[in-house]
Amino acid sequence: MTVKLTVDCMGGDFGPSVTVPAAVDFVRSHDDVELILVGLRDAIDAQLDRAGAKAQARLRVAPASEVVAMDDPIEVALRRKKDSSMRVALNLVKDGEAQGCVSAGNTGALMAVSRYVLKTLAGIERPALATFMPSQQGHTMVLDLGANVDCEPQHLLQFAEMGHAFVSAVDGKERPTIGLLNIGEEVIKGNDVIKRAGELLRASTLNFHGNVEGNDIFKGTTDVVVCDGFVGNAVLKASEGLAQMLMGMIREEFGRSVFSKVGAICALPVLKRLKRRTDHRRYSGAVLLGLRGLVIKSHGSADAYAFGVALERSYQAVRNGVQQRLAQALEENHLDPVQADVPQADLTQRAPLDARA
Amino acid sequence: MTVKLTVDCMGGDFGPSVTVPAAVDFVRSHDDVELILVGLRDAIDAQLDRAGAKAQARLRVAPASEVVAMDDPIEVALRRKKDSSMRVALNLVKDGEAQGCVSAGNTGALMAVSRYVLKTLAGIERPALATFMPSQQGHTMVLDLGANVDCEPQHLLQFAEMGHAFVSAVDGKERPTIGLLNIGEEVIKGNDVIKRAGELLRASTLNFHGNVEGNDIFKGTTDVVVCDGFVGNAVLKASEGLAQMLMGMIREEFGRSVFSKVGAICALPVLKRLKRRTDHRRYSGAVLLGLRGLVIKSHGSADAYAFGVALERSYQAVRNGVQQRLAQALEENHLDPVQADVPQADLTQRAPLDARA
Incomplete structure (x- = not known):
């Protein structure tokens, strides 16, 4: 199986100067990976040139004319920048061109655009950013880490x-x-x-x-x-x-x-x-859970090593069928709020069961 | 100058078995300290006996018949247990019998009872729990740590x-x-x-x-x-x-x-x-800021060493006149909310200036 991922090359504090070299290294070390590099074509091409990777067949550029800045309000990312690298990269996942998207962009914007483009899984109102943190027993999954x-x-x-x-x-x-x-x-x-x-x-x-x-x-x-x-x-x-x-x-x-x-x-x-x-770079790559598609968020300040870890995380998630297993597990284990006998809790804000699918 | 402190001996996960030995060690190592041990007389006496400190002139027991449990709701600590060790220890500070109080008790209760007994300084609605955390530059004061x-x-x-x-x-x-x-x-x-x-x-x-x-x-x-x-x-x-x-x-x-x-x-x-x-025991002893009296909160899980650090912190605070300097600095620097031109901010919940004193 070939793992296809889109890379939001413009995200993060350093943009293509970090994301493109990391992507180049990643395809060089993984024979079964294809990456779609999304962003301003000139900026990406310049980095591909520098890395001597213009001829790499498993790296393809998908142009996007806009960039979501790290300090852009969510509304701008969502409503104004419809041709942003972030949006285009997510659209490619929605259209089945890739199995996942990796971005180091603005967390709030990534969450909002992902939710808009990919939609949430049944029973989930808001995606959450989750990661494993190291523990004395191995690791602990912590969520949410900043999406909500x-x-x-x-x-x-x-x-x-x-x-x-x-x-x-x-x-x-x-x-x-x-x-x-x-x-x-x-x-x-x-x-x-x-x-x-x-x-x-x-x-x-x-x-x-x-x-x-x-x-x-x-x-x-x-x-x-x-x-x-x-x-x-x-x-x-x-x-x-x-x-x-x-x-x-x-x-x-x-x-x-x-x-x-x-x-x-x-x-x-x-x-x-x-x-x-x-x-801490080893823990780079948090997953945006609850979406109908795999989205991995790398640290805004990620360097090429850390961004590579996020790519690796996405690659493993696709290979392990995490997205499918997550959807299935959610379906099997999902608590029906109507059955829960919790008089004091306000469940009115939750969509009724039949409206979720 | 003799530094006089009250010790809420019943607070913390271990009560007198930790607080009393720590107090005994502390007076033995500080010639200019007097401690008032507050709590159930028998429990304190038993620990004093064990430590061979019954004859220590600079340790005095002030009996209190009730104990605020670590899981007591604030209302219970505040309204029902009026003869708790916490309350009696704070009353002694209010009455000028001591210059500060040290407790490892329930944070919410300590904050509520301190506020009720000692009252807040002018311009402060809620006391805050503050401590120094280590930093690359020395230390950073962080507040609030759980009182609000x-x-x-x-x-x-x-x-x-x-x-x-x-x-x-x-x-x-x-x-x-x-x-x-x-x-x-x-x-x-x-x-x-x-x-x-x-x-x-x-x-x-x-x-x-x-x-x-x-x-x-x-x-x-x-x-x-x-x-x-x-x-x-x-x-x-x-x-x-x-x-x-x-x-x-x-x-x-x-x-x-x-x-x-x-x-x-x-x-x-x-x-x-x-x-x-x-x-982290070296950082034991957070200060409850904003009160008309010095209150130091030790960690609930503090051992005798950590509780001793909290005692040392209180001792240093009294010797350095922190409480007086804090009140003075607050008075000098206090922002008049009426003069602040912040249209969007809701300042209505703040007491008017003349009602503060």
């Missing part, structure tokens, strides 16, 4: 359903455990949205562990941690910042004196492994 | 004012920089509350840097980072969890083979320093 800054309780329930479906599809766990990120384990903790989300989760058929706190992500207390996008984004970025600071501290401590430098030489193989394990 | 789970824009402005006042009082910086935690640097990012808080901050006389992201806390981009308590708590606890996981990873990597164990022996002095620098 204001969530209602039923959105958190849907995130849990998507997390459940994704982890069961990818990790083969039948009933992954779900934690609700809160400021304490006790049921009484948190704001109103969180308390009502807890009620919905307890009433659901999901394997709900209960409230978890920030540290539980790294302890691996549950397989999935659900939170609104504002909190998830803050936690993700703070974690990246802390990991970078700690690695800097290690370098600093080992460089402090002749003795510690000798220690560093002895410890070099260990330090190298550690550096690799804590490199 | 739902914030309005003007609360975030007040947190910024308190952060400004505290950092200028403690670090001697004249115009500390303020960052607003958001999911992107761009002004258009974030939810409605954050956008309006940004408008208030831009219109204020504070040294507002603009939006910052989670990683900026550890980069040290600004002196102060302001966020709502839900986000702050999640970030704080995730950071603790990540730091613990990384230190575990270091242990694991160094224990992997004979070669790496040899590396560990060479690197031992460095690893010890690292362990000390990354021990």
